[in-house]
Amino acid sequence: MALVVVMAVFLLMSVGVYLLLARRTFSTILGVSLIGHAVNLIVLSAGRVRSTAPLLQEGEAPRDVVETMADPMPQALVLTAIVISMAITLYLIAVMGLKAKREGIIDVTRIPESDADRDDEEVRRELSGALAQTARDGRTTSEAP
Amino acid sequence: MNALLAFATLYALPIVAALGLWLARPTASMARGMSVSAGAVLVAVSGWQVANAASGEVFVHAFGGWAAPFGIVFVVDRLSAVLVVLADVLYLIAVFALRPGVHGGHVVSRAAPLLLLLVFGLHGAFMTGDLFNLFVMFELVLIISYLLLQVPGSSRSLRAAFPNVVINLLASFLFFGGVGTLYGLVGSVNLADLATRLPLVDPSFRWGALSMIVVAFGTKAALLPVVFWLPGTYPTPSAPIAAFFAGIMTKLGAYSLLRISPLLLAGTSLPTVLVWVGAASALLGVLAALSQYELRRLLAFHSVSQMGYVVASLGLLSVAGIAGALYFLVHHALVKASLYLVADELERRHGHRDLRRMPVSKAGSSALLGGLFLASAITLAGLPPTSGFIAKVSVFVAGMDAGAWAPLAALVLASLFTLASMLKIWQFAFQGAGSKSPSTGHAAVSPSPGGLRPWLAPLGALVALTILLSASAGPSLRFARSTAEQLLDVDAYVTQVKSAPGHGFGREGVWR
Numbered sequence: 001m002a003l004v005v006v007m008a009v010f011l012l013m014s015v016g017v018y019l020l021l022a023r024r025t026f027s028t029i030l031g032v033s034l035i036g037h038a039v040n041l042i043v044l045s046a047g048r049v050r051s052t053a054p055l056l057q058e059g060e061a062p063r064d065v066v067e068t069m070a071d072p073m074p075q076a077l078v079l080t081a082i083v084i085s086m087a088i089t090l091y092l093i094a095v096m097g098l099k100a101k102r103e104g105i106i107d108v109t110r111i112p113e114s115d116a117d118r119d120d121e122e123v124r125r126e127l128s129g130a131l132a133q134t135a136r137d138g139r140t141t142s143e144a145p
Numbered sequence: 146m147n148a149l150l151a152f153a154t155l156y157a158l159p160i161v162a163a164l165g166l167w168l169a170r171p172t173a174s175m176a177r178g179m180s181v182s183a184g185a186v187l188v189a190v191s192g193w194q195v196a197n198a199a200s201g202e203v204f205v206h207a208f209g210g211w212a213a214p215f216g217i218v219f220v221v222d223r224l225s226a227v228l229v230v231l232a233d234v235l236y237l238i239a240v241f242a243l244r245p246g247v248h249g250g251h252v253v254s255r256a257a258p259l260l261l262l263l264v265f266g267l268h269g270a271f272m273t274g275d276l277f278n279l280f281v282m283f284e285l286v287l288i289i290s291y292l293l294l295q296v297p298g299s300s301r302s303l304r305a306a307f308p309n310v311v312i313n314l315l316a317s318f319l320f321f322g323g324v325g326t327l328y329g330l331v332g333s334v335n336l337a338d339l340a341t342r343l344p345l346v347d348p349s350f351r352w353g354a355l356s357m358i359v360v361a362f363g364t365k366a367a368l369l370p371v372v373f374w375l376p377g378t379y380p381t382p383s384a385p386i387a388a389f390f391a392g393i394m395t396k397l398g399a400y401s402l403l404r405i406s407p408l409l410l411a412g413t414s415l416p417t418v419l420v421w422v423g424a425a426s427a428l429l430g431v432l433a434a435l436s437q438y439e440l441r442r443l444l445a446f447h448s449v450s451q452m453g454y455v456v457a458s459l460g461l462l463s464v465a466g467i468a469g470a471l472y473f474l475v476h477h478a479l480v481k482a483s484l485y486l487v488a489d490e491l492e493r494r495h496g497h498r499d500l501r502r503m504p505v506s507k508a509g510s511s512a513l514l515g516g517l518f519l520a521s522a523i524t525l526a527g528l529p530p531t532s533g534f535i536a537k538v539s540v541f542v543a544g545m546d547a548g549a550w551a552p553l554a555a556l557v558l559a560s561l562f563t564l565a566s567m568l569k570i571w572q573f574a575f576q577g578a579g580s581k582s583p584s585t586g587h588a589a590v591s592p593s594p595g596g597l598r599p600w601l602a603p604l605g606a607l608v609a610l611t612i613l614l615s616a617s618a619g620p621s622l623r624f625a626r627s628t629a630e631q632l633l634d635v636d637a638y639v640t641q642v643k644s645a646p647g648h649g650f651g652r653e654g655v656w657r
Contacts, residue, residue, distance in 0.1 A: 025307065028311060032315065035315065039322045040321075043322065046328050071332070074325060074328060077324070080281060085314075087288065088291075091292075095295060095303070099300075108304055114439065124496040124497075126299045127498075
């Protein structure tokens with residue numbers, strides 16, 4: 001059983017890193033979430049994955065049951081981590097997806113990172129907070145008056 | 146007021162106020178007013194908490210009555226109280242500086258609830274005594290900071306947020322993996338419990354799990370090999386938000402390192418690694434800053450350099466080292482926030498972020514702004530009467546005591562370059578070194594009529610606080626020393642946490 005977990009971690013981690021290195025934003029997001037699941041499995045295995053015994057029994061638990069019992073704590077931790085990573089992944093996909101759809105961007109790292117390559121007017125509007133207004137109205141920045 | 150009431154206020158008020166702002170949807174100026182009043186209450190309560198913690202009292206709260214190793218405990222000692230008050234002061238100044246008429250109404254009304262949620266996450270992270278709870282708070286802060294980065298709504302903010310969130314998310318996974326491995330080794334995620342049991346674990350396993358956590362915290366603190374989420378991030382959001390980020394976000398990583406160093410890292414080789422990594426980032430961060438022309442990006446690389454000082458100093462694990470790191474941390478948070486407010490005013494005057502496009506003529510009546518910049522700049526560079534000088538000297542003295550000569554040399558060299566890079570900003574923005582090429586941009590705002598200077602009050606308050614920090618150097622350093630002694634006294638911490646009142650089934654100690 002532990003071997004299956006190790007192989008799953010290996011698989012998720014390698015596919016995740018491969019996707020992370022792709023120059024496409026959506027692949028990067030998927031890669032990050034796969035790596036997150038690999039880590040979740042690692043943590044899950046910290047509570048042992050061989051359990052057959054119930055957590056609580058009537059009276060004093062026999063020694064061999066306590067020895068083979070799975071620890072529920074890492075499962076609770078992993079559950080929290082899954083919820084958190086789901087929220088972040090959803091938000092990333094929502095923002096990147098909307099932006100990409102609106103402006104036809106596949107790789108956000110192609111957007112100029114410095115103002116030297118940008119329109120002076122856009123920079124000025126961004127600094128005065130006017131772009132937030134435009135973005136709220138659902139227009140693209142280039143259409144702004 | 147008792148400690149429990151103060152703790153409950155600090156814990157609940159930010160999230161209640163954030164929800165109120167979200168649901169009530171007030172106008173931008175009302176949102177600002179509500180944020181400022183919430184910030185004022187938070188500063189008052191956290192100020193009281195510092196005074197309470199200064200007496201040496203450690204407040205421990207076990208949530209739901211579940212005692213230490215089983216439930217989640219919140220621990221407020223001197224270090225936690227100082228960082229909470231630092232976060233609240235910076236928050237108050239940031240929301241005060243964020244004006245609907247200057248930064249845009251939509252920016253203010255969108256950012257106001259998010260900033261409060263960020264304060265909630267920071268409070269939780271600074272006060273928790275549980276490693277997994279710290280992870281949850283880290284994630285909360287990450288999500289909120291990502292949302293805040295999107296507030297300007299430009300393609301550049303999207304570009305900047307992406308590496309930030311991916312790198313920080315990977316660091317969080319590493320942190321989570323480290324916490325899980327520690328749990329697998331000792332069966333606990335409570336810091337006090339970990340501190341007592343970890344020395345019994347095989348050193349190589351311990352080193353592996355702890356190094357994962359240290360790399361994750363180093364990423365948050367923007368240390369050298371894992372810094373690259375930071376420089377692109379700070380130039381994009383509205384500058385008061387960037388000032389809050391720059392003031393407190395890297396401190397979250399530094400705080401976590403300060404917290405775990407005496408508890409978990411003592412007895413391993415990791416603190417020594419931190420000294421070297423800190424010295425390297427101090428030197429290389431400032432060299433990177435020197436080569437930048439974008440004002441806020443230059444300041445962001447400075448944060449890398451200054452956090453290097455903090456981490457190198459705390460890695461010494463001596464009373465002097467940790468005290469120096471704490472004083473340096475508070476000093477840097479205040480001075481960096483004030484430099485970002487100066488940058489905000491300069492950028493909007495010139496309608497550009499680039500130093501080379503800031504002709505001096507447009508800055509016209511900027512003698513006051515120039516003066517406040519100069520005060521902040523010499524404080525950051527560490528010229529004698531300022532808090533920067535005191536902070537650096539206490540770090541250097543700690544380094545000399547420990548005999549760490551090579552890292553010390555790197556730190557001294559880095560402070561020379563810090564001065565040089567401050568002179569660069571001065572030359573370009575106030576002396577007109579770049580004015581030969583005429584600017585095509587227009588000023589984003591015309592100078593306010595009637596000599597009204599909305600930037601003066603928040604900026605003046607921050608500069609006054611740094612001056613206060615240097616004027617009260619004696620008491621401040623004594624406080625930092627007693628904080629360091631409290632941090633290094635692991636046995637007392639463990640006793641205080643474990644004897645906290647709780648009535649869960651862990652009271653009798655099932656595991657012991």
